[in-house]
Amino acid sequence: MKAAIRSATGGRDFPFYNGEPLRISLPGWLIVLATAAGGFAGLMIAPTLAPGRLGGWLGIAFFVALPLLGLRVAAGKYWTAIFHRPTARDIWIGLAFAPCTLLVSGIVALGMMRLELTAANPVVAMMHQLQGADLALSIAATAPQLLGEELITIIPFLALLTLLTARCGLSRRVAIIGAWIGSALLFGALHLPTYQWHLGQVLLIIGTARLVLTVPYLITKNIWSSTIAHITNDWLIFAVVLILPKLG
Incomplete structure (x- = not known):
């Protein structure tokens, strides 16, 4: 997908907040945020309604x-404005920030573990129980998720950016x-059920990791x-989780 969103300097800019390629109205943003919340609810509920891997998918x-769908309703043909055809620069920036995220969140996690304020990730425990094709399919399913x-x-970032610039009058920076x-x-808060409401x-930990993961989009x-x-x-x-136990 590709969108021709350009800033005054000729580079890409964030869409929607400044009226390019259009300004999403407040009701439009409410629709988009409601459908995003519905998508998250579907992710949580569907596995309880359909058996096995079908519910997960x-x-x-x-x-x-x-x-x-919410973006399509609110932005019409410009719903693809958050997507651009990936360039080599887009890819290497994305790849470069993966180890940065591990390093930063790892440092924070070590401090939290010393204070005994962490809970185990159930996904990790589940993967230890899978083998072969089941393990490969479970890992593959994480990509679209x-x-x-x-x-x-x-x-939500774009909705907040629009609110803070258009409604609150804050500078772009x-x-x-x-x-x-x-x-x-918000992203961290959505993980509360996963981590036993810690x-x-x-x-x-999750919030800090999310800050780093968002930087490639900001760039x-x-x-x-x-x-x-x-x-x-x-x-x-x-x-790391799957290989380390075998090395021991």
Whole structure:
């Protein structure tokens, strides 16, 4: 997907907040945010309604499709404005920020572990129980799911950016910082059920990781770049978790 969103300097710019390629209205943003919330609910609920892998894939489909449907309703033909055809620069920036995310979140996690304020990730435990094709399919399923996670981060980021510039009158730079932090806190909060409602863990470890993962989007204005960073980061974690016990 490609969108020709350009800033005054000729480079890409964030879409929608400044009326390019159009300004999404407040009701439009409410629709987009509601469908994003619906997608997240679908991800959580579908596995309880359909057996086995079918429920998981249905949940992922809702997770990705509903936010995009909301964008289509609110932005019309410009719903693809968050996507650009990935360039080599987009890809290497995404890849470069994966180890950065691991390093930063790892440092924060070590401090939290010393305070015994962390809970185990159930996905890791589940992967230890899988073998062969089941393991490969489970890991493969995380790729579209992580695209969904990017959508429920970048969409609120753009909504907050629009609110802070158009409604609150903040400068572009201040609004970007506010939207960056706000969307990271929201992303962390969505992980509360996964981590047994450990508020400190989701806001500090997950929230910090999210701040780093969003930087590729801030640099490239391309959601594919932050998606590459997110997939690479999580797959590196899976590799470490699965390989280390065998080395011991």
